[in-house]
Amino acid sequence: MRRPSVSRAWSMVVVLGAYLLAFAAAWVVVAMAPPSWHPLLIVFVADIVATILIFGMSMVLDNASLYDPYWSVAPPVVAAWWVAEAPNGDGARQAVVLALIAVWAVRLTGNWAYGWKGLHHVDWRYEHLRATRGRVPWWLVNLGGIQLMPTLVVFLGLLPVWPALAGSRPFGWLDVVATAVTAGAIALEAVADRQMHRFAAAAENRGRILATGVWRRTRHPNYLGEIAFWWGLWMFGLAAAPAWWWTVLGPVAMVVLFKAASIPLMDRRSLDRRGGYADHMREVPALLPRLR
Template sequence: MSRLTVGPDLVATLLVFAASMLLRNASVYDPYWSVAPPLIVVGWIAAAAEDGVVLRQVLVTALVTVWAFRLTANWARGWSGLRHEDWRYRQLRAQTRGRLPWWLVNFTGIQLMPTLVVFAGLLPGWPAVAGDRAVGPLDVLAVLVTAGAIGLEAVADDQLRRFTADPANRGRICDRGLWRYSRHPNYLGEIAFWCGLWLFGLAADPSWWWTLVGPLTVLTLFVGATIPLMERRSLDRRPGYAAHRREVPMLLPRPPIRRRIPD
């Protein structure tokens, strides 16, 4: 447990924060939280020395790396240079101007909090790479959940990208493909990814069951902050979104509700 430290992650976050202040752009942080996890996992494998099961270590490292590469590439597609700053950060800057110093808001709300949330989600990765139980059926389930989650995110992001790229869809609600059954299928995939990682940890060392706090922390962030923020924006910008919310579930998919046409 002494080798499980958040210190290097926090130091790196401080460096990224300093760069964001120098460049006056909080979005400098955006690629960091998806790049850091595979590096942390590799560091944990090195710290575990001869502990752990090699096959499980390879599986966990490969899946976390694929997740990180896909997510970072998805961010890069929407990045237009150092002048580009996420609309959420601009909104937060405007809402806190005159009440709180921007450096404090930037560090705590935009950079430190995501670092801690992602580290919490990654906690099951330690027993996953250091635990010595043989690979078994629970690992198979973990692979299916984690790989399926990455695929779900990839498909959902691609469908949304294609929808928004069509000028005819400006101001419209994406209700095609996976988005027909869930308002946020990409976020569902993200939450499922961390649940899959927890299954790896549980398979390797059941005494670390309490690292369930990791995926629960990620779930709390999405349900308590990220999704409400996105939904308020959609309610303001897209007519009919209130009705869309009544017909399509937030996360867990179900067939869309068919509105009854009056006789």
Template sequence: MGFAVVALSYAAAGLAAWGLVAVLPGRHPLAVTLYADLLATIVVFAASMVVRNASLYDPYWSVAPAVIVAAWVWQAGLSGRRIAVLVLVLVWAVRLTANWASSWRGLGHEDWRYVQLREQRPRLLPWWLLNLTGIQLMPTLVVFAGLLAVWPAVKTNEHSFGLIDVLAVVVTGTSIAVEATADRQLRRHARPGRTLDSGLWRYSRHPNYLGEIGFWWGLWLFALAAAPSWWWTVAGPITMVLLFTFVSVPLMDRRSLSRRPGYADHMRRVPALLPRIVSVAARPSPERRDGVP
């Protein structure tokens, strides 16, 4: 039942977005895409209010980019760079959406972060407004900022496929693999009250977030390869870094501190995102640096 509601809600959102695109001929395609993206988000928001579950929006993070990029590539035609971007985005989207679907337990299950926001919000702040702006519109705008780098990659031909494109494929593909591996390790080895400190989680407290951030940096490299004048779209991956560094990571760390004994020590030993080049445990103590035992 829950997945049927999600499917119907997203179908309605897609139809609304398509209808808006159809009635806005002559506008810049980027602007039209943004308007359609926002309208689709509002439709999903309305559905989430009807079923009283903000998690209805969760797969939008991965579903919307796949639809948008596929539409852009379909309009532009196929080329080496466009195929590479499309395939990578689709692989990322399918995997991330499947990961969400495997962990979502239906309309009776809502992400703990949304429950916390609802319970801790200021009394004068309506839940519908917080849900619309903080949970749904804000991520939509962040993802759209990340997708700005894809536009020149699929719409311009200032430079042919080259070494920067190869680097972009490597960075984007590796990031998808890192995120997928981290999610798989989390599903297999995470236990209530236990801190996962094996596999990728030994080197980063949030390797899944690290992979997600890397994915958006990889897409930006495609923009740099296709049209260096679009370098300013670096604002997209920078926004992703800020979102995960100052919102997602602190939220998860605070929750783990309250639920996992020894997590404070884990935080001291393991960096939040980027692994240390030299492990703290492997560094010589101050007494031994000058050769004195």
């Protein structure tokens, strides 16, 4: 199928319409869920339904990148609904967690919008998966690897947000630490993305390696910030309800995703496109920053 050749503005309208439909479908699940269902189960089912709708639209438009904003758009909606379902939660913690998730979501979605050129544009990683999938049907790769898998990882990341919002323990010192970690993570992502945008915008930097600013100490500071954000949310959950410590599965899943998939894929691409990147990999750690 030939991808639609429409303006960027109309592409955004299509994306907005697709997401409104997806969230409407998710709301139907919420409204029809049996009273016995836990809020975590309700969100899980609604999440899957919304993802499948976005998947269907992505197949119609032949553009898997339609899913990309889902990563950052869904969490604030989930968190806001959980607050409504947790009237006995600590108000101060709820306000801080909601604000941090909202800032993170707006910034990350804005970063996606900045780089997305329209419905004719597909993330290079998806094009790579499509070209190397072998005999596996594209619809299965799209549904399982590009859309359902990230949805499940983000759902795991959101697990500690439920106790953080529903827990009644008063705001304490661990919440202060969690606030610093989460806010610092958002700031690191913002700085890393801004530095990358400036570097990439200069024609003379084509094929070169960004090794200044926060990129001098780690090859993937944006990924480090993203991982730290989810660890910060887990700390909020631990502060509110220590019995929910097992929700550490969320940030651990994020580490696995970035270490096993995102970082190797980005490094391989840079090895092919940027001279001297092998030396850069030996000198600069992938994730945890060097101190000197």
